[in-house]
Amino acid sequence: MVYFISISRSLVQIFSIFYESIKRLAITTPKKRLGVLIGGSGLIGGTLAHYFKTKTEEIIDIRAPSSKKLSIRNTEDIKRYLRRVQPDFVINAAIATIDSDAQLAFEVNYLGCVNLCRACCALGIPYIHMSSASILPNGNNLTEEDHLPLSCNLTNYAKSKLMVERTLKYMGQNQGLDYTIIRLAIVYGEHDHKIQGFHRLFFSIADEAMPFFITKKEVRHSYTNANKLPYFVHHVLDNREEFSQQTYHFVDKDSVELADLILTLRSYLELKRPREIYVPYPVIKAGKYTLNRLSKFLNWFGISVRLPPELMFLENFYKSQTLSTSKLQQSSFKDPFPDETIYSALPQLVVYYLERWGHLNLITTFNEEFFGSNELEEDFINSPKELLDSVHQDSVSPFPDIQ
Numbered sequence: 001m002v003y004f005i006s007i008s009r010s011l012v013q014i015f016s017i018f019y020e021s022i023k024r025l026a027i028t029t030p031k032k033r034l035g036v037l038i039g040g041s042g043l044i045g046g047t048l049a050h051y052f053k054t055k056t057e058e059i060i061d062i063r064a065p066s067s068k069k070l071s072i073r074n075t076e077d078i079k080r081y082l083r084r085v086q087p088d089f090v091i092n093a094a095i096a097t098i099d100s101d102a103q104l105a106f107e108v109n110y111l112g113c114v115n116l117c118r119a120c121c122a123l124g125i126p127y128i129h130m131s132s133a134s135i136l137p138n139g140n141n142l143t144e145e146d147h148l149p150l151s152c153n154l155t156n157y158a159k160s161k162l163m164v165e166r167t168l169k170y171m172g173q174n175q176g177l178d179y180t181i182i183r184l185a186i187v188y189g190e191h192d193h194k195i196q197g198f199h200r201l202f203f204s205i206a207d208e209a210m211p212f213f214i215t216k217k218e219v220r221h222s223y224t225n226a227n228k229l230p231y232f233v234h235h236v237l238d239n240r241e242e243f244s245q246q247t248y249h250f251v252d253k254d255s256v257e258l259a260d261l262i263l264t265l266r267s268y269l270e271l272k273r274p275r276e277i278y279v280p281y282p283v284i285k286a287g288k289y290t291l292n293r294l295s296k297f298l299n300w301f302g303i304s305v306r307l308p309p310e311l312m313f314l315e316n317f318y319k320s321q322t323l324s325t326s327k328l329q330q331s332s333f334k335d336p337f338p339d340e341t342i343y344s345a346l347p348q349l350v351v352y353y354l355e356r357w358g359h360l361n362l363i364t365t366f367n368e369e370f371f372g373s374n375e376l377e378e379d380f381i382n383s384p385k386e387l388l389d390s391v392h393q394d395s396v397s398p399f400p401d402i403q
């Protein structure tokens with residue numbers, strides 16, 4: 001009997017030690033957070049999704065529904081999805097194409113964001129919003145307080161982005177919304193599937209479609225490194241007290257002269273064009289007008305010509321816009337790659353995009369010299385039957401490491 005009682009006592013002791021250590025572990029190990037990322041297939045969203053999937057899988061889980069699964073144009077979609085998933089935060093990197101009409105720009109870029117915020121308010125979770133330098137005037141060292149006046153003359157893109165920023169502030173003050181606005185300038189990075197912004201400029205040079213310099217000397221802009229952004233978003237999520245209800249410019253410390261960037265790209269690509277002749281803005285503006293008329297004329301014959309949407313930013317090629325980084329520098333965020341700039345990233349970007357555009361048959365100039373020829377590609381082109389037979393012989397057994 002005594003023996004039985006002492007065994008039960010020891011068991012109780014073991015269980016209580018076990019229970020205490022589990023409790024302690026639960027207190028010291030933070031709960032794994034679940035985030036919803038809207039726009040995960042885009043340039044910014046894709047980079048964020050990749051970061052959270054590869055660098056934080058132990059502590060943060062990310063769901064990135066496509067716009068087919070969750071369209072932020074649809075309020076019910078937002079409510080249903082967030083109610084079901086019950087996330088700990090929402091990041092919004094969705095945007096309608098920059099030249100979309102007023103209705104789409106309003107519904108996706110503005111109303112969609114407002115509805116996401118209403119859901120975040122209801123769930124009591126943070127909302128991280130990607131904004132844009134398009135809401136800023138031209139000028140140097142612009143601060144987070146600066147913005148264009150809200151007027152009907154703004155492009156649909158800029159107007160919708162500006163309206164969101166205003167509503168976020170309003171909802172912060174009146175509904176206690178826990179938000180952070182991250183203003184991006186010209187973004188560079190991999191995985192831009194649409195060829196837009198900086199990558200459009202790069203593409204025009206690689207495609208030798210820019211005969212002369214469409215800018216003037218000493219015009220400078222700020223650039224955002226897409227690779228660094230996820231580190232900032234992660235930091236912002238971990239430090240809500242500091243970053244809540246705040247706006248930050250997320251751009252490289254030093255601005256870049258556009259003419260110098262074009263020259264550097266040209267020399268990397270070993271091209272002679274664009275020639276260093278600076279075309280004055282009035283000439284370019286007249287050219288844009290003529291192209292617009294011509295494209296409308298061609299439409300009469302059923303030939304659809306679409307000019308690059310970036311033409312709406314043509315004026316910006318001739319005017320500086322640099323964003324102040326003082327607030328970012330003074331924050332607790334530490335740049336994970338302080339030496340990385342657009343210049344140091346260029347070699348990698350050149351290889352990535354030339355390969356991508358080559359595979360998509362968008363440019364052909366560099367294929368052979370840059371990447372050589374691929375043996376399998378050769379077989380696929382010239383001897384598909386032999387290739388098929390060799391695959392059937394050697395490479396169709398089930399993967400043993402999955403079995």
Ligand SMILES: NC(=O)c1ccc[n+]([C@@H]2O[C@H](COP(=O)([O-])OP(=O)(O)OC[C@H]3O[C@@H](n4cnc5c(N)ncnc54)[C@H](OP(=O)(O)O)[C@@H]3O)[C@@H](O)[C@H]2O)c1
Nearest residue numbers: 039041042043044067071072093094095130132184187197
């Ligand atoms: N790229 C730049 O140079 C730049 C510069 C400054 C600021 N920004 C800001 O950064 C953010 C992301 O831009 P980005 O360049 O990454 O855009 P992007 O590559 O064009 O991607 C847009 C994303 O939005 C999604 N989307 C579109 N309509 C949607 C809807 N109705 N519901 C849900 N998702 C929808 C798209 O998803 P689907 O593919 O599934 O339709 C796509 O994933 C935007 O806020 C933009 O203003 C970008």
